[in-house]
Amino acid sequence: NAGVTQTPKFQVLKTGQSMTLQCAQDMNHEYMSWYRQDPGMGLRLIHYSVGAGITDQGEVPNGYNVSRSTTEDFPLRLLSAAPSQTSVYFCASTIPGGGSEAFFGQGTRLTVV
Amino acid sequence: SQELEQSPQSLIVQEGKNLTINCTSSKTLYGLYWYKQKYGEGLIFLMMLQKGGEEKSHEKITAKLDEKKQQSSLHITASQPSHAGIYLCGADFGGNTPLVFGKGTRLSVIA
Numbered sequence: 001n002a003g004v005t006q007t008p009k010f011q012v013l014k015t016g017q018s019m020t021l022q023c024a025q026d027m028n029h030e031y032m033s034w035y036r037q038d039p040g041m042g043l044r045l046i047h048y049s050v051g052a053g054i055t056d057q058g059e060v061p062n063g064y065n066v067s068r069s070t071t072e073d074f075p076l077r078l079l080s081a082a083p084s085q086t087s088v089y090f091c092a093s094t095i096p097g098g099g100s101e102a103f104f105g106q107g108t109r110l111t112v113v
Numbered sequence: 114s115q116e117l118e119q120s121p122q123s124l125i126v127q128e129g130k131n132l133t134i135n136c137t138s139s140k141t142l143y144g145l146y147w148y149k150q151k152y153g154e155g156l157i158f159l160m161m162l163q164k165g166g167e168e169k170s171h172e173k174i175t176a177k178l179d180e181k182k183q184q185s186s187l188h189i190t191a192s193q194p195s196h197a198g199i200y201l202c203g204a205d206f207g208g209n210t211p212l213v214f215g216k217g218t219r220l221s222v223i224a
Contacts, residue, residue: 031211033211042216048211090156092212094211102158102211107155
């Protein structure tokens with residue numbers, strides 16, 4: 001089973017460039033979410049989705065856009081990259097209702113110069 | 114998140130020693146999840162606790178949730194180099210929202 005797949009694994013951007021981080025899951029999970037991980041900060045929630053067509057903001061949503069057109073995919077868009085967005089990004093998926101672990105992708109390490 | 118405090122931030126232990134990591138919530142937990150992350154890699158699920166007073170073990174790792182469901186501890190017995198990594202607790206506060214994570218504990222095990 002592939003689980004949660006994130007692409008790319010590494011990316012370097014110049015300030016002001018745009019890009020999309022891809023996230024796909026093959027477990028038919030309704031819930032998907034994006035986190036960023038910075039040194040000493042743990043995982044902070046950027047955006048999440050409870051189903052196709054539904055998205056909501058997390059703790060640190062500024063500078064990021066998301067959409068959920070299918071159950072399987074939940075891309076994260078950086079419209080104009082800034083050095084403050086240098087981080088490791090994780091996508092996660094789970095079933096609704098709690099009581100089940102969240103499955104994480106392997107992460108995308110993004111550097112904005 | 115300030116809703117979830119994890120301690121200590123870092124820990125260096127000698128191989129064979131026991132250690133405990135704590136996770137304290139400002140609100141009642143619907144569930145508490147423990148994950149491990151090896152440096153530069155993704156998160157590996159360890160255990161999930163939902164009931165007050167619940168305790169689970171896997172190999173040499175034991176996790177407990179207190180009766181009030183606001184504090185959890187992760188205990189490693191006879192630590193090994195393979196236990197090294199970052200341990201993260203994640204809280205389910207209900208309301209169909211994703212897990213809220215603590216800042217993590219970086220564990221190093223030295224010979």
